Amino acid sequence: MARAVVIGAGIAGIATSIRLATAGYQVEVYEANDYPGGKLTQFEQDGFRFDAGPSLFTMPFLVDELFEEAGKNPTHYFNYEQLPVVCNYFYEDGTRLSAYAQPTAFAQEVEQKLGVPAKVLEKHLHNSAEIFEHTHQLFMEQSLHQAKNFLNLDVVKSIANMYKMHIFSTMHEVNQRKLKNPHLVQLFDRYATYNGSSPYKAPGILNIIPHLEHNMGAYLPQGGMHSITQSVYKLAIELGVQFRLGAKVDKIMVENKVAKGVMVQGREVLADVVVSNMDVVPTYRHLLKNEPAPEKALKQERSSSALIFYWGMGATFPELDVHNILFAQDYKAEFEHLFELKKIYPDPTVYINITSKREKNDAPANAENWFVMVNVPGNQGQDWDQWITETRQSVLDKTSRILGKDIGALIQTEAILDPRSIEQKTSSFQGSLYGSSSNNRYAAFLRHPNFSRKIKHLYFCGGSVHPGGGIPLCLLSAKIVSNIIKEKHGALVTTQ
Known part of the structure; x- marks a missing residue:
């Protein structure tokens, strides 16, 4: 069996370990903390339970996929409910607005509270869905850094429709032009914060984000957000993934521009592939000190x-x-x-x-x-x-x-x-x-790829690489990197 080492037990690292394990890899995950989950963890204090990190859950089918790929019934491990109200909004002038899960109900609320015709909101959400339809395959579900991914027919069609995606306007400019009402513009501008950006700088194509929440739905896992970590961690263990918690990786071992494994607390761990779920900056600065770093990507x-x-x-x-x-x-x-x-x-x-x-x-x-x-x-x-x-x-x-x-x-x-x-x-x-x-229109292409261009057998997943941060994109990064590894190293793998 081919051996894979994953550095970091964040949600993307665990998801990658599951996908590689189902492909027949012998997987070890090294995590510096004494708990899995990275940001997606919890704590209890004085009778209160708190999810410590991510609090919004969209695209739950990406979690279900992990269980289905392993031949398991997701509901035996993980359950969730769709929220009837996506979010309540409060403005300083006393205006209060409930964004109902049903788009028509949300549109009626906007018409009643803000005086904006319901059809304006419905059209805006439809446009968000169109952006998703034209871009998700290219920008979310495969590598942007492999030429072959630009050659299939669906991607060619997406590129032909890029003029509709508002890439030459900012999110705010698009929202201002289409919605006009200051309260509604502010509501949709806030989606830039979902990837830590400014609506006054981020390209209008990021108006894809409201589609994930308003058209596809916002959900809450039973047991809170941390149950995502608990369920996929349990699945990974059942698949034979070995987790080494409290084991900080000191170095990625590289010989002749090929990743050979990792050094952990003075011990060499050999591997056929190495996947870093660690932020790319400390990965290069601390684990690859003797290797040239992609400075342009790291300095974004x-x-x-x-x-x-x-x-x-x-x-x-x-x-x-x-x-x-x-x-x-x-x-x-x-x-x-x-x-x-x-x-x-x-x-x-x-x-x-x-x-x-x-x-x-x-x-x-x-x-x-x-x-x-x-x-x-x-x-x-x-x-x-x-x-x-x-x-x-x-x-x-x-x-x-x-x-x-x-x-x-x-x-x-x-x-x-x-x-x-x-x-x-x-x-x-x-x-x-x-x-x-994502404060410029080229940000998606400047983000670090899911593989190293200089070091063979070295790969990356998580929020600091393509396609980005947040639970859905981290899960997609795991899917992308696993597919790349299976394409390049599939001959080494004995399928379970």
């Missing part, structure tokens, strides 16, 4: 990071749902602070995730588990302790003002995650959540 502008307050709240809020956004008054100023000034906006947009709305065991009775996040710049040595104190007060002021309650007085327990700890726990360079940003 990084995505935003996050400052997260985990609050156990001693009250319930019927006006809130699982996902909630309290918008900044001046959105453009917020993104200028984030990407130009590299500062936190004094009155930032606040995202509140409350899984206890659906998972009652996540909080005590008459209480809620709040995951409260603001977008912040990456860690570059700023005075985070001061920034955290100031931002905490800004968030308390904003939530108290909009919800009409003294939020600070209701906090029963608290934990904090900032870019420093994100970087330390997950090796994400500067604490960026999505690798490089």
Whole structure:
């Protein structure tokens, strides 16, 4: 059997291990932390359970695929429900908007609350679906860095329709032109944050993102987001994948421009292929110190990071749902602070995730588990302790003002995650959540490929490489890299 070593047990690393194991590889996964999941983990504190990282779940079939490829029934391992309300939105002028899962109901809500004809929203969501239809195969499901992938008929058709994809306009320009209403424009501009970018810089093609949420649906796994990690980790173990937790890789061994394995705590581990689920920057800077690095890819502008307050709240809020956004008054100023000034906006947009709305065991009775996040710049040595104190007060002021309650007085327990700890726990360079940003129209092509151009048998998966960050794209990166490996090394594999 061919041997594969995967560096990092994030969701993409686990998914890659499953796909390679089902192809007959003997797989070992080395993880520096003593738990799997990377950012997709959890913790409990004073009777409250918190998902520590990603909170939105779309395209659940990508998780189901892993079980199906292994010949398993996904429902025996993993279940989820579609949320009836995608997100509740709150604006400083008192406007409140519920984005219902049914697009027609959402369109009627927009017409009633904002005075925008329902057909305007319906047309915008239809356009988002069209972008997905024309681009998903090329930009999401295969490598952008292999010439052969541009030669099949479907991709040729997609390229012929690129003029419809708004690649020469920014997301904001497209939304402003098509939606006009400031509140609705702000709502759709926010999808740039799903890959850590600015709607005033990111290309309009990223208006594909609303399709994933509004047309395809937002979901919540039973047991919370961490159950994604638990279920795929269990599957991988059943398939014979060996996980070495608390085992930090020190070096990728390279001989004559071929990856031969890894060095772990002074021990050599030989392998036919090596896959790094680690951020590409520390992969090259720390694990490949003696090899030339692809500097152009590594020096791309990084995505935003996050400052997260985990609050156990001693009250319930019927006006809130699982996902909630309290918008900044001046959105453009917020993104200028984030990407130009590299500062936190004094009155930032606040995202509140409350899984206890659906998972009652996540909080005590008459209480809620709040995951409260603001977008912040990456860690570059700023005075985070001061920034955290100031931002905490800004968030308390904003939530108290909009919800009409003294939020600070209701906090029963608290934990904090900032870019420093994100970087330390997950090796994400500067604490960026999505690798490089998409703040230019060529970003997708400049992102690091799923393979090394210089070192044979070395591959990459996860949020810092193609196709990008977030659970669905990380799962797709695992699919892409596994297919590439099977194409190049299939002759070595004894299929199970």
